[in-house]
Amino acid sequence: MVSTWSGDRGASVTGVINLSFAVCILCKLMKLSRMAIFTRSRSTVSRKPNESMRLIVTIFVGVVFGFLVGLSFPTCLLTKFNRSSDVLTTIDFQYTEYTSPSLSSPTSVQHSLGNNRSSANATSNKIWVPSNPRGAERLPPGIVRAESDLYLRRLWGDPNEDLTSTPKYLVTFTVGYNQRKNIDAAVKKFSGNFTILLFHYDGRTTEWDEFEWSKEAIHVSVRRQTKWWFAKRFLHPDIVAPYDYIFIWDEDLGVEHFDAEKYIELVRKHGLEISQPGLEPKKWLTWQMTRRRGDHEVHKVTEEKPGRCDHPHVPPCAAFVEIMAPVFSRDAWRCVWHMIQNDLVHGWGLDFALRKCVEPAHEKIGVVDVQWIVHQSVPSLGNQGESKDGKAPWEGVRERCQNEWALFQTRFTRAEKAYFKSLNQTSHSL
Structure with missing residues (x-):
């Protein structure tokens, strides 16, 4: 100086x-x-x-x-x-x-005078930290903030005094205004330990202020998009990093028999990285794995119809939950987020691949029976489609869901084959 x-x-x-x-x-x-x-x-x-x-x-x-x-x-x-x-x-x-x-x-003056260095050496004193996140190599590590959060901040005062609490969990619902009463009932099942995030597919957001909790919730509005489209774009792992668990739920779930805090306790107790509440057994269900069992706290395996499972530890007999109400740990979500395809917005087929993100999957994926929900099967998102070739809007949506399932399965299979092929070629070259 x-x-x-x-x-x-x-x-x-x-x-x-x-x-x-x-x-x-x-x-x-x-x-x-x-x-x-x-x-x-x-x-x-x-x-x-x-x-x-x-x-x-x-x-x-x-x-x-x-x-x-x-x-x-x-x-x-x-x-x-x-x-x-x-x-x-x-x-x-x-x-x-x-x-x-x-x-x-x-x-530079200090280096030049104290160490008798040349001006060329002084001007080369630049920051380059390869271990920094990509694009931040020129920054000193102490200023780099690779992760963010969804905590709301004030426009005034000391930033260190903004947060009176930091919720440990995140719950998201993809909603339309017509399901507001159902969502109001669901939100009230989640304590102050949860950040509430609503993804609006119908463009209506301000009307939700009739609910007091909505004024503290986060609202993201994009018309005619699905929850997996929203999740891929707004739930990056570095954004939701402060949360231990992330709930990514549909809007048509009955939660009369559900308590979020007790659910988290059971998930921790049984070491579940990916889970869902059990579904009401009186309803028609696609998969036996998601059916609630009255004699269990949690179950991780089931028996399916003949021919559905190649092995007792693979989906849908084990290591399987559906995509209507999944709950992910922070680490599991980091893997799942990278697996979600940008163009396959319905998420069909994703539930069969979730096991790739935890090990051993048949131990860390399960259904919580004593905290259960009811799938009301409201076709609200299907009505967001358009009529084409004489088909009803919901028919076009369902057809795309099925096509996406086949596309996702094909992509995953090809990606795995390409990976193992490259390993074999590398081993032969050595």
Whole structure:
């Protein structure tokens, strides 16, 4: 850092200037006295002794006065100059610190003078941290924030005092306004430990303010999109990293027999990374695995119709939950998010592949029986489709769901084959 006059150094400089100032005045007075003596010597009147004494006293007083003036005036001047230098030095430091590192910067000056380095070495003092996230290599690690959150912040006050609480869990619903009463009942089953996030597929958001909780919820609105489209774009793992568990639920779920806090307790107790509540057994169900069992807290395996399961530890006999009401741990969601395809928005087939994200899957994927829900099967999203070729809107939506399932399965199979093929080629080349 550029130094300023201060302490002993400042005092010594001030003393030199004071002395110089006094000597100048003394020289002037002596010159004037010589001139006066020379003039009087040419006079016919002889000089008296008292006149010589008066001249000496005058010279002495002048020297003392000059010294005192030099002692006070330059010190004040230097003090003001020093303060101005401090301000200029601060401004210069702040500017050079955030521009390219050159010899004018404090760090480069220190290196150049202290270590006798060349200017070329000084200008190469740049930040490059390969271990930083991609694109942030030029930043010092201490300023990098690779993760974010969904916590709401104030527009005023100290940022450190913004958050009175930090919810540990996240629940999302993909909703239309017509299902507001059902969603109101569902939200009330989730405590203050949950952040509430609504994905709106019908464009209606402000109407939800009739519910007090809605004013603290997060609303994302894009017309005619599915929950997996929303999840892929707004639930990046680095955004939801603060949450231990993420609920990604449909809007048509009855939750009379569900308690979110107790559900989390059971998930932790049984070590489930991917789970769902059991479904009401009196309803028609596609898969036996999701049916609630009255004699279990949690179940992880089931028996299916003949021919459905190639192995007792693979879907749909084990390691399987449906996509209507899944719950993911933070780590499991990081894997699942990367598996979701950008263009396959319905998520069909995803439930059969979830097992790829945990190991062993038949132990870490399960259904919580004592906290159960009812699937009301409201075809609200199907009605968001369009009629084409004489088909009803819901028919077009259902057809695309089935096509996406086949596409996803094909992509996954090809990706796995390509991976193992590359491993074999690598092993042969070695």
